[in-house]
Amino acid sequence: MKAIVFILFFVLRVVVNIPDVRGQDDGSADTDSLAARYAGYEDNEKCFTCHGGTIYEFTNPESGKKMRRLMPKSRVLSKKAFYNSVHHNFSCTDCHSYEFNTFPHPSELIFEEYMNCIDCHGGDEQFAEYHFDEIQKEFEKSVHYSQEGNGFSCWKCHNPHTYVPIARRTEDITTVVKISNNMCLNCHTNEEELRLFSGAKELDVSSAHDWLPNQTLHFQSVRCIECHTQINDTVMVAHLVLPKAKAVQKCNECHSQNSILMATLYKFKAKEERRTSGFLNGIIINESYVIGANRNKKLNTLSIVIMLATLGGILIHLVLRLIFIKNTKHGT
Amino acid sequence: MGHKLYLYPKWLRIWHFINLMLFFILIATGLSMHYSAASGWLVSSTGKAVSNVENGNFLMDFMTAVKWHNIAAIILCFNYLFYLIANSYTGNVRYYNIKEQALLKKIFIQARYYAYGMFKGEPHPFPVNEERKFNPLQKTTYFITMYVLMPLLVLSGIGLFFPELIPDKIFGLSGLLVNSLIHITVGYFLSLFMIVHIYICTLGVTPSTLFKGMINGYHEVH
Numbered sequence: 001m002k003a004i005v006f007i008l009f010f011v012l013r014v015v016v017n018i019p020d021v022r023g024q025d026d027g028s029a030d031t032d033s034l035a036a037r038y039a040g041y042e043d044n045e046k047c048f049t050c051h052g053g054t055i056y057e058f059t060n061p062e063s064g065k066k067m068r069r070l071m072p073k074s075r076v077l078s079k080k081a082f083y084n085s086v087h088h089n090f091s092c093t094d095c096h097s098y099e100f101n102t103f104p105h106p107s108e109l110i111f112e113e114y115m116n117c118i119d120c121h122g123g124d125e126q127f128a129e130y131h132f133d134e135i136q137k138e139f140e141k142s143v144h145y146s147q148e149g150n151g152f153s154c155w156k157c158h159n160p161h162t163y164v165p166i167a168r169r170t171e172d173i174t175t176v177v178k179i180s181n182n183m184c185l186n187c188h189t190n191e192e193e194l195r196l197f198s199g200a201k202e203l204d205v206s207s208a209h210d211w212l213p214n215q216t217l218h219f220q221s222v223r224c225i226e227c228h229t230q231i232n233d234t235v236m237v238a239h240l241v242l243p244k245a246k247a248v249q250k251c252n253e254c255h256s257q258n259s260i261l262m263a264t265l266y267k268f269k270a271k272e273e274r275r276t277s278g279f280l281n282g283i284i285i286n287e288s289y290v291i292g293a294n295r296n297k298k299l300n301t302l303s304i305v306i307m308l309a310t311l312g313g314i315l316i317h318l319v320l321r322l323i324f325i326k327n328t329k330h331g332t
Numbered sequence: 333m334g335h336k337l338y339l340y341p342k343w344l345r346i347w348h349f350i351n352l353m354l355f356f357i358l359i360a361t362g363l364s365m366h367y368s369a370a371s372g373w374l375v376s377s378t379g380k381a382v383s384n385v386e387n388g389n390f391l392m393d394f395m396t397a398v399k400w401h402n403i404a405a406i407i408l409c410f411n412y413l414f415y416l417i418a419n420s421y422t423g424n425v426r427y428y429n430i431k432e433q434a435l436l437k438k439i440f441i442q443a444r445y446y447a448y449g450m451f452k453g454e455p456h457p458f459p460v461n462e463e464r465k466f467n468p469l470q471k472t473t474y475f476i477t478m479y480v481l482m483p484l485l486v487l488s489g490i491g492l493f494f495p496e497l498i499p500d501k502i503f504g505l506s507g508l509l510v511n512s513l514i515h516i517t518v519g520y521f522l523s524l525f526m527i528v529h530i531y532i533c534t535l536g537v538t539p540s541t542l543f544k545g546m547i548n549g550y551h552e553v554h
Contacts (some may be wrong), residue, residue, distance in 0.1 A: 174500075213398055217495040251394035256368045289508040292368030292394070303520055310524055314531045317446075324451040 038083055040091030046101065047092045052079050058103065081162040095160070117154045130165075131235045138232060138239040148198060157183045167237050173221075173265065180223040180237075211249070226254070226264045238264065255292035262293075336550040339465050343418050345546055347411060354408045359523050361401035364391040366516065405489050412482055427465040428475045438468035450535075460553055470532075477525050481518050488515035 038044075050056035054076055057068050082088065092100065095115055099106050121132035139145055144152045154160075166179050187193045188203040205219075212218055227248035229238035253260050340348075367390040391397070419425045432438075441457045446469075449457070458467040466474060491498045491511040498507040536542035537552050545551045 211395075213395075213402075214495060251398070252368045255365070255394055289506055289512045291365050291512070294509070294512075295366065299517075307524065310527060314528070317531075320451055325453065 039089045040094070041083075043091040043093065044082075048077070048079050050103075051075055051077050077161050085160075085162045085164055087160055087163065114153065114155055115160075117158070117160075134232070134234045135239050138230075138235065142229075142239060142241040143243045144241055151198075156187065165236075177221060177223050177265070180225065181219065184224045222254070222261065222265055226261065229264075231260060231264060252292060255290060259290060259293035261290060336552050337460065337462060338549055339460070339462075339551040340546055340549045341422065341424075342549065343422070344424065345549060347415050347418065348546060350407070350411050351415075354404045354411065355522070355526055357400055357404040358408065358519070359526075360391055361397040361404070362516075362519055364397035365394065365401065368394050368397075402493065405493070409486055409490070412486055415478070428471055428478070430472050430475050432468070435468055435472065439472055442467045442469035446532075446535075460551055465551075473525070477522065481522055481525075484514060485518045485522060488512075488518065491515070 050058075051071065054071050054073075055068055056071050057066060059065070060067050097109055097112055099109055117132055118136045121127055121130070122136070124132060139154070144156070166176050170176050185205065187198075189205060191201070194201075206215065209215055209218075225238060225241070228241055230240040230242055230246075232238045232240065248254075248260070419428075438458070445454065445457050456467075458464060460467075488511050492515060495508060498511050500507050502510040533542040533546075534540075536545070541552050
């Protein structure tokens with residue numbers, strides 16, 4: 001038995017690519033090294049004094065008393081997450097009004113409008129490979145924009161303070177799936193969040209996908225956007241979120257030789273890794289197994305050869321029986 | 333003129349018939365899923381969407397294949413459990429005993445008979461009797477089929493049905509992939525076994541004798 005397991009393991013190691021799972025930077029560097037690494041660090045420390053935690057303290061200028069207040073959840077920012085994000089070199093006031101440097105903040109700052117990705121990255125040649133303009137076009141055609149208009153923005157799904165292009169940086173597809181799906185579920189399963197910008201009702205994800213076999217496995221293995229967006233070859237992650245009625249419901253759109261997963265979830269890997277493993281859509285199999293989409297060409301050919309040899313053997317045996325023992329009775 | 337031996341009791345015939353039906357369903361639906369046809373977006377190996385192609389299915393719709401594969405598989409699990417219990421309880425399991433002297437040599441003798449001796453009119457080297465229902469080659473094959481391959485098929489099938497039971501990684505590979513490869517490979521060899529099994533069953537006194545035996549329970553010996 002051990003020998004069989006060993007042989008199986010060996011065969012699999014040969015025919016399958018083992019992924020190089022690179023660790024992510026956890027941003028656990030100390031304060032001094034952070035100051036040396038990030039341009040806006042010292043400026044930002046003033047903001048993080050209050051916004052880096054859930055409680056902030058200040059001295060009341062009239063009474064001289066020390067006050068402790070709860071910071072609203074939406075105003076709290078993890079320093080670690082910020083310095084791990086793509087915008088880590090920014091000072092807070094690069095995007096926010098300089099007036100925020102005064103405390104208490106002037107009340108009119110409540111009207112400050114948030115910048116969207118396209119405000120900085122529109123026509124941005126430095127980040128041309130991200131195709132921000134194309135993403136914006138897609139977004140403007142999406143169901144989110146058509147239903148909510150300007151009430152919906154990049155911010156609803158992507159937090160610029162903590163943003164990491166996860167689909168490009170993470171080897172582990174399960175993590176990509178989890179982070180991506182949490183973006184959708186944060187609102188669609190949370191009426192409180194949803195009501196901020198929509199009259200839509202909280203979604204019972206499980207009932208809405210009643211038709212889908214092995215629901216849990218699907219939700220862990222693929223992103224919502226695999227079925228709920230229109231494929232776009234230019235951008236890495238499709239942003240044209242479709243109306244419910246247009247979502248993919250045919251199993252073999254994924255479960256087939258021409259699986260759309262190769263143009264969606266596994267797109268980046270497919271582009272990066274052109275190694276051939278012998279498996280059809282072999283990139284998928286390091287993470288999962290998609291019935292119908294993964295076939296090993298050699299094993300398939302071998303199985304057909306063995307089947308034909310068996311049928312040929314039977315045919316020859318049958319012919320020999322007819323020739324030699326036409327009238328002879330025999331028993332097994 | 334031959335005589336008849338009652339070798340296939342009713343429970344065994346019913347189990348065998350159900351097994352046969354289930355295997356037909358499982359093979360057809362399994363092939364349909366494995367060779368699921370292209371539909372929707374035609375995607376190149378580099379992940380580029382090439383065009384939108386017509387919808388197509390292999391043998392049947394994927395969802396139908398999944399549904400019937402699952403139904404047949406669940407029945408197969410119970411049918412297999414019934415077989416294990418009944419085989420032990422009735423003592424039928426003794427025919428599967430492969431612990432006998434010079435088994436390999438006997439297997440070779442039987443294989444030689446099928447490949448050569450029977451055409452020369454040689455007598456059957458291991459004729460069927462009440463104590464020897466299966467010849468050495470047959471019982472070795474049946475033992476491997478029923479006590480090695482079937483458990484692997486059922487267990488890997490349960491793994492596919494409850495994927496959360498499968499470890500994420502097996503030898504650094506996706507647990508789902510390893511489990512699925514086992515399931516498909518074992519399923520393939522059992523299908524191959526079924527084809528050969530059906531053909532060998534035409535080697536009775538007449539081509540239909542052994543099939544009739546599986547209906548009425550009597551094995552005809554000449």
